[in-house]
Amino acid sequence: MQTVFSVGIDALAYGMVLFVISIGLSVTMGLMRVVNLAHGAFAMIGGYIASYATQTLGFGYGVAILVAVVGTIIIAIPVERFLYRRIYGAPELTQVLMTIGITFCVIGIANYVFGPTLKTIPLPEALRGPVDLGFRSIAAHKLFAIACGVAVAGALWFLIEKTSFGVKLRASVDNAAMAASLGVRTKIVYAVSFAVAVGLAAFGGIVGAELLPIEPYYALRYMVTFLVVVSVGGAGSIPGALLACLLLGAIDTSGRYLLPEYGEFFFYLAVIAIVCVFPRGLLGRSK
């Protein structure tokens, strides 16, 4: 029983880390309909900036997160303006080509600027070390990641469902022409959502860095994982992504506990089963 709890906690933590990193991709893919394979690249940029801010500039963890998120968004603005704007509404394969191209560039540049070694983002004292839960100990940063996941989910839900921006976003997504004729400046809406998505990516890259360490090939290494999580959840659905992350986290973690040798089979068979039963993802929109 204790083992079940223990594995469950691990699953929850892993799922939440996945959620924080992937949710931005769910926004770009579901709401803006861009197959954004460069999502991991933005997460990686966030991680690098945070690492640089803490290690070299000596900033605190919280400040570093802020600097990294803002910095990544600033880097992303011209990318959105000159590259992404050209592929909104383009065929999927074109989007794949463009975003893989962007990923390659980011990897190459990161390799050049920061070198090929692993980069860490030192945690503040409070998040270092294990926390005793009574029946087991868990890393404090994992609890932090879980909290971040909950906070991000809540904030996004509020933003999309309860604010006027959310209304405009949903309108632009459902029918861009109609939204434009109603006075919504869809270009701005898209740019802002893209910035939000990129900011979330950067945030996720930092919070998840303990599990998915920052190095130049980060952007390619985890690309598939993010893509799978988003499509299993249903692109554009926040509760869907949350559910998918928890479910896949549970499958992955328990698979790796029970039958680690076949962990990979477990995971991908589950993905196939879920996608076949829910072709639009667990909670995908029907359009």
Add this chain to the structure above:
Amino acid sequence: MAAIENTSAAKPAATRPNWLVRDLVGLAVILAVAAIGYFLFPNNLALLTRILGVALLVLSIDLVTGFCGVATLGHAALFGAGAYASGIAAVHFGITDPLLMVVVGAIGGALAGIVSGAVILRGHGLAQLVLSIAVVHLFHEAANKASAYTGGSDGLSGISPDPIFGMFAFDLWGRTAYGFAVALVAIAFVVLRLITRSPFGMLCRGIKEDPIRIRAMGASVQGTLLKMYVISGAVAGVGGALNAISTQVVGLDSLSFTLSAEALVMLVLGGTGSLYGALIGTVSFMWFEDFVSAANPFHWLTIVGALLIAVVLFAPRGLYGSAQTLLDRFRGDGK
């Protein structure tokens, strides 16, 4: 493609040789380019052979993606299945005749085509992409597990094919392998031209453009696509077998997501829906990659990335597709 079909159909009796001539010209161009490659880079035949092996994989993706509209990031499963099938046949069952090995590879690829097609065709769009990724990972993992047969991550080595027809041994300079590869690609090109123009090929194009209409015509969409997957698998399998024969080893990379994605990128780069696009995309990507990585092994990835972005911005229909559009426009102005 469609444009060619157009003109050929105008006055059937008179223009039917027209496409035949065009195909023969196309084949002649391929062979001429192959010959130029041979004389221009006599010391790089191994690379050229490798390009041709991958070209078969890209042609095979074109069959399902370009002609049927199926999105896949897992096509290396078919390529690797062919490579392992012929490699295992050679190492464990003593089938070392290169032609037989190619046949075994084609069968292996076709079987993998049935399996992965059955899974991938259950989804559409993003779901389809994810299913294809899952499939290629399962194939990869299965090969890793079956190390008694596949050699696992160390690779399957010890493949030593006999001379072709008992006469042409595979030599150090890779001349035999290159000739063999050119022959396979030329044959595949001709066969695929025939298939894409056949009634079946027309049906596939119809499915790509409007599957609902195809159903309303009483044709089975799933059945047709699965059949195309089998053909595509056979082509990819031949590519895999060629790889196994020419390099005499098979590694897990031949079943990887990376290879699948790279091959798809090559196809989109060249232009989907055209066999020429597939060939041009493969040759230009791999040549460019080899050239840039030799020139600057540390930062070539950035340059390749920039190339891909440039293609999307300036040649959105791929190199061949955009060139054709340009040509059509030019011709249209001339009229």
Add this chain to the structure above:
Amino acid sequence: MSAVFQVENLKKSFGGLAVTQDVSITMNPGDRVALIGPNGAGKTTFVNLVTGHLEPDSGKVMLGGNDVTSLGPTPRVRQGLVRSFQVTRLFPDMTPEEHLALAVMQRTGRTGRIFGHYHSMPDVMAEVAELLRTLGLDHIATRKVSEIAYGQQRLLEIALALALKPKVLLLDEPAAGVPQSDTPRIEAALAGLPSDLAVLMIEHDMDLVFRFAKRVIVLAAGAIIFDGSPEDVTKDARVREAYLGSYANDRSAA
């Protein structure tokens, strides 16, 4: 004469809302029937039930004496139930000739062939030429569909259905969206349909209905409220009520 097409007590509801209530229709070869009804009467649902895109809650669909209720759309087409689409569904990159050749080859079981070309199939070429001529499309036979006029696309839509040699043809608003100047050609095409073919046309345009149909069925709120001759339909009290009454309802619903 034996019925070629029968619908018996067809019922379908979505979440408690009955969209098709106990609909029964019988058609014989050569019948020219128009199905009309106000917006929201359940015509689309009915078409989907007949073609097999939807499964009925109860009732039967019979085709040439066979029960096809459990079959999907594709086998129904193979058994002779062919439809045209309200909004043209054609292959933009193909020519009319290719469309028809594909349909003929599909009907004669040749689309599985991975070698060969329809140019070398004389019977296909002859049939395609015949269809193109009948519908007056021969001069644009080799233009891409995306480049031909909409009226011609509608004609091709009809030709495509005919190429499948149906026993029962379901025409979904064949003249929808066609400019006034082109409608006579559509009407001529409809008049020239094979005489032994049973045609069920769903149409809004009452002029067309009166010129074409020998029998009119009116659907309202998912039920048949009239089934008789075109002369009688305008006199029927329930029909008038359904149309005029629903006019107001329509607006509030929209």
Add this chain to the structure above:
Amino acid sequence: MKKSVLAALAVLALSSAAFADTIKVGVVGPFSGPFAIQGKNFKAGIDAYMALNGSKVGDNDIEIVYRDLPAADPAQSKALAQELVVKEGVQYLAGFYFTPDAMAVTPLLEQANVPLVVMNAATSAIVTKSPLVVRTSFTTWQTSAPMAKVAKERGVKKVITVVSDYGPGIDSENAFKTTFTAEGGEVVDSVRMPLSTNDFSPIMQRVKDSGADAVFAFLPSGPTTLGFVKAYNENGLAKAGVQFLAPGDLTQESDLPALGQAAEGLLTTFHYAVSHDSAENKKFVEAAHKAIGNPAELSFPSVGAYDGMHVIYKMIEATGGKQDAQKAVDAVKGLAWESPRGPVSIDPETRHMTQNIYLREVAKAADGTYYNKEIATFEKQGDPGLAAAK
């Protein structure tokens, strides 16, 4: 007869290389991609050797031709090797980080009349694939087996092995298991985890549940080791006294800055530590630091490359610059010298290196950085992997 004809042909074809006074060495390694740092180490080792010993052997100039092979890709490996031999006319092939890449090249050697000096790829069987292969690195068996003895000496009775599920991982598991069982220890459970594993907590849970006194682990060097070592600490295993044993791949010097405090006290066995205390090594490290640029990036592949160059220089000396692969290989059989890693020799039978394997502990240096501190030595270790395969 046939062979000599071929050799003659090759000599003819490569006449420019055979009679000119420049001898080319083709080096294939991962110079870009996720393993670029290992390729950088190859280059640093080679540069260091040539800086210290000159770029001439006798009258012959030595030229290195690099080819990039970012990941395990045997087909590409063979294509590159073929190109190096045919186009560049190299007389020696060297480098090779991954086993399948080295395996792919072995069928070429005889026809090309070229020896292959493997500078890293660590699967035992490579040397059996061709008599023209010499290896100057290590094998996974060689570095894993001594750890079993360490475990035994330290009173560990029950061990759980945890390895990445691929060739070297399985080699490592077998090496440890075989030796430890022979020593009378008990391996209570063996876990193989997919290479793609990111979250190691469930694995650590298994380690805990197994009731073992120690965990023996093998993962490829790189990003995942970081997560693994952290998970070991965070899940309370370190506190619970479960010892961490591994071959040195896990604590390679270039990963240590990232691992940081989490790695302190980990025990590994390996053939080389940058911190090795000897005059030879001081000279080497100084030269290699200069070559690599960033000293923190220097780790074990550099020494394999350095010694590989030593072997190639000896081969060139023995053949006088004439291309004769068999003679070159024969000349270094039994060769013994003082390497930066300690005394080494080439076993005439296996053509693999006999060398010392060191037990190391990750320790904190005075300047706050971490390093592998050698605390015990297993002298003159051969490769037990080949014997085990027989």
